[in-house]
Amino acid sequence: MSNTPSTTKALRASPGFRLARSTPSLWRVTFDNPPINLIDPVMIVALHDLLTEIEKDNRVAAVVFDSADPDFFLAHYDIAADQSPFDALPMAPTAFHHWANFLIGLSKSPAVTITALRGRARGAGSEFALATDIRFASRERAVLGQFEVGFAAVPGGGPSTRLPGIVGRGRAFEILVSGEDFDGERAERYGYVNRAVPDAEFAGFVNAFAERVSRFDLHALADIKRFVNAASLPADAALTAEMDAFAEAVDRPATPSIIGQALKQGFQQRSDVELNLGAYVGKVVHKAGQRLRRPARPDTDPNLRSACS
Amino acid sequence: MSNTPSTTKALRASPGFRLARSTPSLWRVTFDNPPINLIDPVMIVALHDLLTEIEKDNRVAAVVFDSADPDFFLAHYDIAADQSPFDALPMAPTAFHHWANFLIGLSKSPAVTITALRGRARGAGSEFALATDIRFASRERAVLGQFEVGFAAVPGGGPSTRLPGIVGRGRAFEILVSGEDFDGERAERYGYVNRAVPDAEFAGFVNAFAERVSRFDLHALADIKRFVNAASLPADAALTAEMDAFAEAVDRPATPSIIGQALKQGFQQRSDVELNLGAYVGKVVHKAGQRLRRPARPDTDPNLRSACS
Amino acid sequence: MSNTPSTTKALRASPGFRLARSTPSLWRVTFDNPPINLIDPVMIVALHDLLTEIEKDNRVAAVVFDSADPDFFLAHYDIAADQSPFDALPMAPTAFHHWANFLIGLSKSPAVTITALRGRARGAGSEFALATDIRFASRERAVLGQFEVGFAAVPGGGPSTRLPGIVGRGRAFEILVSGEDFDGERAERYGYVNRAVPDAEFAGFVNAFAERVSRFDLHALADIKRFVNAASLPADAALTAEMDAFAEAVDRPATPSIIGQALKQGFQQRSDVELNLGAYVGKVVHKAGQRLRRPARPDTDPNLRSACS
Numbered sequence A, B, C: 001m002s003n004t005p006s007t008t009k010a011l012r013a014s015p016g017f018r019l020a021r022s023t024p025s026l027w028r029v030t031f032d033n034p035p036i037n038l039i040d041p042v043m044i045v046a047l048h049d050l051l052t053e054i055e056k057d058n059r060v061a062a063v064v065f066d067s068a069d070p071d072f073f074l075a076h077y078d079i080a081a082d083q084s085p086f087d088a089l090p091m092a093p094t095a096f097h098h099w100a101n102f103l104i105g106l107s108k109s110p111a112v113t114i115t116a117l118r119g120r121a122r123g124a125g126s127e128f129a130l131a132t133d134i135r136f137a138s139r140e141r142a143v144l145g146q147f148e149v150g151f152a153a154v155p156g157g158g159p160s161t162r163l164p165g166i167v168g169r170g171r172a173f174e175i176l177v178s179g180e181d182f183d184g185e186r187a188e189r190y191g192y193v194n195r196a197v198p199d200a201e202f203a204g205f206v207n208a209f210a211e212r213v214s215r216f217d218l219h220a221l222a223d224i225k226r227f228v229n230a231a232s233l234p235a236d237a238a239l240t241a242e243m244d245a246f247a248e249a250v251d252r253p254a255t256p257s258i259i260g261q262a263l264k265q266g267f268q269q270r271s272d273v274e275l276n277l278g279a280y281v282g283k284v285v286h287k288a289g290q291r292l293r294r295p296a297r298p299d300t301d302p303n304l305r306s307a308c309s
Helices: A041-056 A084-088 A097-108 A124-131 A147-151 A169-178 A184-190 A199-214 A218-232 A236-251 A254-265 A277-288 A302-308 B041-056 B084-088 B097-108 B124-131 B147-151 B169-178 B184-190 B199-214 B218-232 B236-251 B254-265 B277-288 B302-308 C041-056 C084-088 C097-108 C124-131 C147-151 C169-178 C184-190 C199-214 C218-232 C236-251 C254-265 C277-288 C302-308
Strands: A017-023 A026-031 A062-067 A072-074 A112-122 A134-145 A195-197 B017-023 B026-031 B062-067 B072-074 B112-117 B120-122 B134-138 B143-145 B195-197 C017-023 C026-031 C062-067 C072-074 C112-117 C120-122 C134-138 C143-145 C195-197
Touching: A017 A041, A026 A199, A041 A084, A041 A097, A062 A072, A062 A199, A072 A124, A097 A124, A097 A236, A112 A124, A112 A199, A112 A277, A124 A134, A134 A184, A134 A199, A134 A277, A134 C169, A147 A169, A147 A254, A147 A277, A147 B218, A169 B134, A169 B199, A169 B218, A184 A195, A195 A199, A199 C169, A218 C147, A218 C169, A218 C236, A236 A254, A236 B218, B017 B041, B026 B199, B041 B084, B041 B097, B062 B072, B062 B199, B072 B124, B097 B124, B097 B236, B112 B124, B112 B199, B120 B124, B120 B277, B124 B143, B134 B184, B134 B199, B143 B277, B147 B169, B147 B254, B147 B277, B147 C218, B169 C134, B169 C199, B169 C218, B184 B195, B195 B199, B236 B254, B236 C218, C017 C041, C026 C041, C026 C199, C041 C084, C041 C097, C062 C072, C062 C199, C072 C124, C097 C124, C097 C236, C112 C124, C112 C199, C120 C124, C120 C277, C124 C143, C134 C184, C134 C199, C143 C277, C147 C169, C147 C254, C147 C277, C184 C195, C195 C199, C236 C254
Parallel strands: A026 A062, A062 A112, A072 A112, A112 A134, A134 A195, B026 B062, B062 B112, B072 B120, B112 B134, B120 B143, B134 B195, C026 C062, C062 C112, C072 C120, C112 C134, C120 C143, C134 C195
Antiparallel strands: A017 A026, B017 B026, C017 C026
16 A cells, blocks of 8 residues: 555644543543544554553543544544554554554553544444444434445454444444444444434533543442453454454455545545445445455365454 | 144245345345245255355355245244155254254355345244344334244244344343234334334335445455354354253143144134234133243253253 | 441341232232332342242242332432341351342342332342343333442442443443433333333233233243343353442442432432432532542552452
């Protein structure tokens, strides 16, 4: 992907989000990475730092994540970005694994993490939401989806492992194999989000909830998180196995070809393609007609064996 | 059961369903086994063959299962059928285990499997739907249920093991211990099906969904299925233990007695009993009043010990 | 807590509930422990005895738990009660563990257990409902919640471990870290209860359901319960670890201080505080402003290590 145009600069001053310490116990992270809040290496390195700050702080009880852009919460991973910022992080199997490692750490953070979802959260954006503890959605403005299958790739940041415990096995399959967009109302019905709140009431609802939680005892909150995680947090190895498979997918010919075509049509820009990515995915792949033959005996393919061990 | 009248013929030409390869990547299986789409040994042997075909084919991405009968998707297991067709399959502990083995294989099939549910799917019919990846239901015409408890038997094809991960523990208990019918609307609310779609839009919705999925990359779909299964597919041993217990139940006196009475009243025929089996179950068992005494110390009963090990 | 006024008498004649054997196969337990159905040691000892009775009886198929008080199903644990009645039970790590042990036994009872929820079930009352197999709620009158976080404590009776398998991980977090009240309608939407039934139809619905189940074969019901438990019942050790953490929480200064203040304002009485405990919790902790500093390195704190091993 080194030849595709980059939409970020490695040494960009802004990490792509603003951190506000509303009170010592309530922090707010507002994503603001124009044009569409792509998740890029600069942001990911800064998110790793944020986790370290939360871990070191002994007063923060709750962290709310929201967006400065009412149309995009986090669009998805920036597939065209310069990856050199990752040099600041410990070595990982691939650049993509820095994202998986962040998500694994996010779910284990001692603070209660709350996604305040207005706008689109697809691909890695949806993975981010799924790795936080609680997801509230604007009924009218929220859109969630895992579009990766439409780019000939399994998602890498854990949704195949996490979704069955959040929406049940059948709805997990539907979300993942369709690559479709899910609006706030259906996301609530499926449990993809905790609840969909009318947009006019959304900010007030989220703020009241987060402020309430942030006043509670830190030890009690940490205990709750410890027990809920013990009961329901997937193993790290299951999550990294997904990223291994994603990295293999983008090394096959189909994905770069689809990405190349999509970039020409507005992918990664404030465009109809990004506004309606679920619909786009249902069309472009059909036209491209790229189909790989599956190995005849999956059990002899090391790629297919690795995750279940 | 060798003395009860059989509704199937061992060497019947039709397997009880039609297979249409709509495209190389999208197959459609339409159940058509009059009078009420009972699941019988001929059909089960053919379904084993279907799994082998899917496995050998390297292009099929999605398989839709629907019914030619708008009142019955799959009524339930044909308790009166000749079992000699099973001779074509590898040995199994009991004839019933051929069904359990098929369901285990169905969930592991590399293709995405979609139940398009119009009409009734009770007992083994519901077990079939639960073993596919995705369940869509006609809001007005779908009926699901596990009526076996009303026939003094635990269900055998896995629902006690699968339902908690699909509808949650409390609703799994309700479905299983009541033996009641669940309509499309409630099935959606419980997550028993992914969604209930108005019947007028149902075929169009399912077709568009399946066609969309069938155009996606086979490797990506197989990876998704692999990871969702790793996170949420029950162990084979848990599923076969249920069938062991079902086989024991039908060897006790209560079940054959209830079956005998039900057959006289229209069970296995296109009758009020079959149309309203949930209601029937709530009445006939009451009248029969057959009650077995539970072993006073369950932990010394080898039947009760086997599954938890 | 030995200096706080007790609302129960150690040798009170009533166990706090009435047992009616409606039929040999259907028992009904009606909580009646004025003023607000607190769960106290006398009741807990009697509930242990009830489990033994169910275990010894070989005819009871279903047990319904309801309340004589339309405003309170089970308010919560009686934090001020004399604990000497527990001397009748086998030794336990703390007095609180007699409650955890009862809940563990309740879920393993061979009978199908049904909560008929009218009025409030918070804290240990909610834990009781979660430990039964099936929860039906009056749409207008039911209120559920785990308010303990507002008293600076993790809940002790298992909800952090049980809720992810009942409502999903995200909604489990919301319930536990907010300490809020959940009404019947939202409880149904989240799966916290199986269904919310209009209050006018509630008694009729529950009775018909329980009578239906109670007529079914005991062996079949026990098999169903065995398999659903094998698939979804949390390990005993996970549940007792929660109670260990709760016992530690009430030994820290914050909880007794909050309890003391609450008792003065109507806690444990038929008062606005108890009627609207979710709202109270959101205010009193804020005013008290009691905050403990979390250990800087949680992994070196033995309290935080114990549960995950």
